Amino acid sequence: MKISGTKGFVASAVLAMSTLGTAPVSAEGTLACEPGETYIMNVMVSSHPYWVPVYQGFKQAAAAFGCETVFSGTPDYDITKQIASFEQDLVKSPAGILLHPMQADPFIEPINRAIDSGIEVTTFAADSPNSKRTAYITSDNLAEAKFAAEEIVKQIGDSAEYAVLENPGQSNHDLRVTALISYMEDNFPNMKLVGRQATNQDSNAAYRATASIVQANPNLGAIWIPEAGSAEGAVAAILEAKADVLIMQADVTPVTLEHIKAGNIHMALNPNQGMQGFMGFMSVFLAAHSDVFDPFNDYKVSGFNPMQIPYMDNGFAVITKENADSFDLNAYMEGRDPK
Structure with a gap:
């Protein structure tokens, strides 16, 4: 019988392996830890x-x-x-x-x-x-930034002022901020960045920075925050100033989850x-x-x-007032070993 082409090559290789008695690689029974691993x-x-x-x-x-x-x-x-x-x-x-x-x-x-x-x-x-x-x-931090930018524009329009807080040096937080700014520049050129402050996940620093940004920019429409620690301080400053500023953040903490439930934070983009x-x-x-x-x-x-x-x-989840109960950490941990 004549064997030709790619199928012939594969068939010949299989035949050769069987003739030589070559054992196929097998993972059967091997995917388990040794005691103490x-x-x-x-x-x-x-x-x-x-x-x-x-x-x-x-x-x-x-x-x-x-x-x-x-x-x-x-x-x-x-x-x-x-x-x-x-x-x-x-x-x-x-x-x-x-x-x-x-x-x-x-x-x-x-x-x-x-x-x-x-x-x-x-x-x-x-x-x-x-x-x-x-x-x-x-x-996907780029996808998070794109989603956040489009949601901000959807809520406050494409000719408004916005600000960002940031945490320089941590790769995912850097990307969430720089990607949002770039996306705004490329797709919504009338959106104006009026504040950009490093708060380094410190809620007290975020409170002070946000208070300063709000005071200097009475037309501020939204603020994007790449992590939840700074969001805790930012929302406190915005509530104290009684400012109408849309807050979007990445990640979530029990504190920011309560603010989402209360409508003080618009939404959070939370990694799964x-x-x-x-x-x-x-x-x-x-x-x-x-x-x-x-x-x-x-x-x-x-x-x-x-x-x-x-x-x-x-992947990431979008946390809103409507689904916030699904992200209750205490409820999640009921019956689980925390250690």
Whole structure:
């Protein structure tokens, strides 16, 4: 029988493998943790409520594979202290770490050292793209900024004044702000940016900055805030000034959720935190167990971990007065182990 073309090549290859007795790669029974195999989630400002659903998702995925988990990080907003906590995690020799790096570049060397020592690292919500991290899990910050810009224009018109607060140095927050400003410039050129203040997730700094912006710009129509800590201070200043200013924010805290319910904050764009943690665990677990699959690439000769996910979008939810009850953290945590 004559065999020709691509089908013939594949058939010949299969025949050759069967003749030589080559065993196919199989992951059957291998996707499970060894006793004591541990994965760590490391964050900054560890008491922030944002991490709670993320860690719950992380634990849910770990439990499915019989793995142990640890929540780690620093209570401070301090890059030096977070790196120190990461260094302490490395001493424990975990199989992998799901990391929210406060800043990208200072974490390059620690992440690379972890990878080189056999400890896999996935970043989430903020990235260190020039490091050797194997995956990055986040919501689409460009999509969030576009949604926020269009919603602001929908509510106050396309020839109005707006302001932003920001948190320079944290990649996801930077992108949420710069992308919104760029989108306004490109699509709504009559929208005027009249205030831009760095508040660094400090509600007191946000209160002072917002009060100053409102006082200097009596026609201010809206303010965009890339995280919930600053939104807490901003809404207090706007309510105190009795100003008619539309507030849009990213993320959510119990405090800002109550303001959404009361109509003081228009809406929040909140990453799907549980999915972020669940997929974050899956990515770092698979990186640590990459020997279970054999992709069609050059990883065997180049030496890189074949489990690479440059970017995974965990999606985001729009929180409004109508659906706010679904984001009640206390209700979510009922019956769950917080540790």
